[in-house]
Amino acid sequence: MEPPQEIGLAGLLARQFERFASSLAVKDDGSQFTYAQVHAKALNLAYQIQCQQIGAERPIGILSPRGINHIVSQIAVIYAGGTCVPLDVNQPDRHLVDLLKNINITLLLTDQGNSDRLKGYEFQQIMVDHRSLPTQVCEKVKEGAIDRPQVQYRSHIFHTSGSTGRPKPVQVLASGIINYCLNETFVPIQQGQRFGHLSNVTFDVSIMETLGSFLRGATVVVLDRDTVLNPAQLAKCIRDDMIDVLWQTPALLAATINAYPQAYTTVDTLLTGGEVVTAQLARKILEHGPPKRLLNLYGPTECTMFSTFHSISIEDVERGSIPIGQPMDGYNVIVVDEGLSALPCGEVGELLIGGKGVAGGYFGELEKTSSTFIELPHLWSGGRVYRTGDLGRWSLAGLLEFVGRRDNQVKIRGQRIELEAIESILVATGLVTAAAAVKIAASSTSQRDSLLLACVVPISDDVTASTITQTYVKLATHLMVPHLEIVDRLPLTNTHKIDRETLVERYSQQIVPKMALNSHERLSPIQEILLDVFGFHIGADDNFFLMGGSSLHAARLVTRVKDVLGVQLRIAMIYERPTLRELNELIGSLRKGERWTENTAAFWGQDLDLGKDLQPMPGTIPDWTIESEGRVFLTGGTGFIGIFLLEELLLRPNVQRVACLVRATDELEAMKRIIAAFERYALRPHHIEKLWAIPGDLSERHLGLSNERFMYFAEWTSVIFHLGARVNWIEPYEPHRQANVLGLLNMVRFANTKRPKAIHHLSSTSVYGPVGYVSGATYIAEDKTPKAYLEALKYDTGYSQSKSVAEVIAWNAIANGLAVTIHRPGFVLGHSQTGVGNSDDFFSRLIPSCVRLGQYPELSEHRDAFVSVDFVVMALLQIASSQGSAGRAYNLIEPHGDAMIPVSEIFQSVNEALPRGSLTEVPYGEWVKNCQLQSHTDAQHLLRPLLPMLEETVLDNKTRWELQSRMPILGTDNSWNALRENPDLMCFPTIRSLLPKYVRQWLVNISTDLT
Known part of the structure; x- marks a missing residue:
């Protein structure tokens, strides 16, 4: 039997369709199609395509939704030696035309429902209706009609928006698809199993669901849009259609698992990725009728679907972060610094991916291709590597950990904010099922600051923004408090990821009018001041600081009250009277000439006797510098002096490990904060493997640790x-x-x-x-x-x-x-x-x-x-x-x-x-x-x-x-x-x-x- 890469993608598909001829290939809306039937329909359609005299690798648009027509169209294009360009039927015509013209498409495959959409433009069209395509191969259509192009044949072009929003045409190679779908280390589906096909056809994951199933001898079960987005219907479909393997983004998983905790009990392999998988989400899945396998996948379209995988365990959940795992066979992942030098284990840097799955660049965009698909012979001799723009690190356990996007850090009021950290803590409150944080920029004419906004889906109707905020503040005293918007669901992109652009657009127009008092209500002077300072309406008994206020707001409030009302406040007054009602009363009393007395001294005076009850326990103080000790427990390691001390401790040979207590929700966030501190002061620490990032809070009795963990470190240190x-x-x-x-x-x-x-x-x-x-x-x-x-x-x-x-x-x-x-x-x-x-x-x-x-x-x-x-x-x-x-x-x-x-x-x-x-x-x-x-x-x-x-x-x-x-x-x-x-x-x-x-x-x- 010929090796997969030599026979080519078209040959492999044809071989599988013949091998499993009588097996069920596709189930779509009550209709069922065997492998032989799909093969025959694709061959007949391939013949029609070839009659159009297309050249090798010619991009061919496919404008039909998820289903049998689209599946047959893709296989036919591959048989004919063309390049599949899947299009989203939900996009407006003008957008589709721009995409098609940008990559010089002249031939379009449509279904009956979309055949009239682009007739006013200069595209040749073939209307595909599986019912009219024969289930037998016509005499004039020979097996020789299957084109077997070169190994590096470009089989697909997928459009990804990237950080700029402008679609980038990614040239996916057939060799990458073969390597992925027939991978020896990553086998998501077995012969005879059923794979639920729910991804948008413009999302490269759809290849895994369709072509990947065919190459393994499995069945594709097509799920319609209503089923995908309705947790009740999806849970029922999983059971009724006996789906063994399913892919869902974390956003869809969260919506389903919160409505139907046991939805995946009958599933063999549940795949997720594309966004950060939180420990909270993984816990819900694993503790409520879990599938046999829960896999976290990572990889950009530029590397053909996914490049790494990890089987999620309850141990990952207990550690608080979910790794993205290890590279699949044929891939290599390198963590590099800004100078593109490899970083040692534990250090955070950009993820570079090399191997068989690396795409052929961006169609017609040589400059963009050359800057992101690069040669690094000193690191990887296997061809070009792709610069993902993602940050990650290798753990001591040999697993990759995703840290975040380089472009997903925002700055508000001078403070740098990781949006993923905000979302993670909101979910960690246990009061929301999903969260999305965005920056709402101030307009050029506004005097207000930009706003950190988080849209959250509460676990129940009686959970309010105030209760979420109060719990959030306890978990993350070090992070800015976002303004919360309660929503029923988060908007999703066509690839089922959270649509943050829609949130920004929606709330940029709505946030101030919505949060200000109704236009017919007359604002008092102090309400006007608060609206100006905070950028949103604050209720009479809302605590300024629990609503996201900071010392910066307090300072500005003092200035505005003096300018507008002529009353000189002190900062301490605002902290003692942190609500609109209390502040109003205070200003009124000051205007009457009443004297305000600060009682801080009495407050801290009571604390001077703390610690007098502590008596030393018996035992000898260890010499921490000797070889058998050397285990340092450090707090404040992300501060200015602390980070320089940490660098020096890691250098010292008599220091075995440094446990660094950091205010964070999990070890990954703790490590991110430490690495950010190193980078801020241009430090390049050595022996990072000695570092142990410990999420905790020194203001809590057990340092924010479980009793067991607290006792462990008390003995260890x-x-x-x-x-x-x-x-x-x-x-x-x-x-x-x-x-x-x-x-x-x-x-x-x-x-x-x-x-x-x-x-x-x-x-x-x-x-x-x-x-x-x-x-x-x-x-x-x-x-x-x-x-x-x-x-x-x-x-x-x-x-x-x-x-x-x-x-x-x-x-x-x-x-x-x-x-x-x-x-x-x-x-x-x-x-x-x-x-x-x-x-x-x-x-x-x-x-x-x-x-x-x-x-x-x-x-x-x-x-x-x-x-x-x-x-x-x-x-x-x-x-x-x-x-x-x-x-x-x-x-x-x-x-x-x-x-x-x-x-x-x-x-x-x-x-x-x-x-x-x-x-x-x-x-x-x-x-x-x-x-x-x-x-x-x-x-x-x-x-x-x-x-x-x-x-x-x-x-x-x-x-x-x-x-x-x-x-x-x-x-x-x-x-x-x-x-x-x-x-x-x-x-x-x-x-x-x-x-x-x-x-x-x-x-x-x-x-x-x-x-």
Whole structure:
């Protein structure tokens, strides 16, 4: 018997049709056709096509819906040596004509229902009616009529829209179809089984359902559109027609399984893919009468249907993410970085696919083809590879994990958002069956921000947007809260994927009118302000922050209330009165001259005794640096200092593994956040295989882990580096409390569970508050607890208050004998070698803003202890590796004695890097006023979110920043003694010598796109 690739696709089909001549090939709407009948009809139609004198591989349009006519048409075109171009009968004529002309089609096969549609255009047509096609081969039609073209014969052209929306004609090769349908590692259907044909004919999966079935000796059961989209009818059809194999997108699966949980009980193999398969969806299928096999498939049309597969198990569900598996036979998948170099296991990069399934490029689009179908002989010698634009990684288990699309990340109010992560968490609430997140862009004339919108299908009618949002916020405190729209179902494309373009188009026109009050209702001034700030109507008792509000909204609300109503609010007021009703009452009382008293100090004062009840458990603190230990538990690994510490830990040979706790719903999302942090600061970590991404939440008692998992890590861990914290310059104490105060308390408890462990807590030199101005302190020793300076603390930011309380808790634990070490870095500017800094920190916002304004504030008595991030990391690890460091505090600042640098010196260094006269020093009040004016015309002003901190007066008519004057000298005796034997640290470059490098980095931010 000839090898499949040599006999060709036409020959293979003909051989199978003869081999299974009497077997059932197609069941369509009550009609049944044997293999012999389908073969004869296709041969007779192929003869008619050949009579049109078409050339080899000539594109031939097929305009008929899913069914026997379309199936026969495709086989006939293949027999005749042409190229099948399936067309969607639901598309408008003008669109179809554009597609046909773009690929020079002159011949069109239609059915009776579509035969009159394109008659006004210059296409030859053959009307295909299976009833008129003989079931016997006519005398004049010989077996020789079957054209057996070359191996690389182009059998199909499928149109994919891609990210631009313009259809791209993908040239699918017969060799790829043969490799896929007769694959040795991936066998979805067996001889004699029934495959449900429900895919749109323009979707390449339809080849698997039809030609793939014929090449395996199976039966194609055609399902009509109404059945496909109706869960009740589909479930009945699966049973009545005894369907063994079925393909459905996750969107269709979700709709069916939620309506009929046991719909797939009788199915042998259930195939899905094309979109992310969530663990929640997989669980529902596997726990409610599952099929024998549930397979997740991945692959773009450009690689002939699918390239990888994975059999989904309950273990995958428990891990929280579903892999896309391993390459099928004949395929190779490579994960590469931006320079197209292969990445090691665990690192996220673009997926490249090579092998027999790679298509022949895009018809007539040489430039696009050459940029996406490329030769990489250093990685793959088997021909061209396709750049998918998808991000993924190889797991330690040798499985591919899909991370997301490169083009599926959006930016709203300066925050980068992964839409898949939003959707995943919404589904994880257990309150919705399906979710789709999109960005609704603000119009060019609108002053409102773009909106993150999520359309959700609730599990029942009594589930509201408010209940979903409240659960979402608990699961994902780190993510932006989307505005929710409750819908009955999500719109689908013709390939049964979620139609996000339709959602954007629909809600771009409807969202503001729908969410605003009805036009006949008169809005109060405060309602007008809220509508302007949030972009949608907020009910009288809706919590601003549960509705998706952020500190950015709060800052803007303060400004708008002052401009419109002439009432000066404080940020803390909005957090204490976060509803329209409460805010209205507050504004009314302020207008009457009533005084508002902030009660934050009483709130955080109660937390100062936390941790006093903790007693050390018996046992010896392990030396985490020895060979038998080396297991590090890290929090805050995605932060600025944390990611540099993580990079260094992975490099160290005595570190065996690093378990990194990340706020995420599953391990894949946790890993994505870590990789994004590496990329943000241009880091290329080594030994990524040591990294263990742990989804959790340090603000929860068991760190967001199950009790079993919590106990496992408590036993597993050799040492803890606790860097995790919430950082926001204008939020009051309460929003910081969960992560910063209770987070530390939970980590100390974790260190004291199963076996005693050392915990290294990253505090801050800001824990003492504006103590120089308030109490006149000029020097503070390292072991001085912040509890001695509480009077000053009440005038500081909520972040500093939370860090101070957290450190007091650490001292409480130390007093009881627990192995806690406190590390206080100064203000971290950047890396001493690269100059890379945290673009979101205060100075990275301040300096570019001052340069744009041409002014900086007069702050003659301001100074701070500035430090480089690599110094902090090296010093922290040096101290943590030394025996006897526990029970003390270490100020991680320059050991040279001149770490305290005046802020005015920073501005002078910036001025020196600019043309003469670029910056002028002005009084603080004038500078703030000018910043306010500039922010009114620049919605992306870098200091706009921080204006409340810069303008709210809290003591002696001074703002919080003004009160930071006369900062006392910070002691470094403990640090000096711990670091003096390390020449690299003792001779570290001074901040003054590094200032020009950091200034250059700040100035880069002036041109950074923050929209």
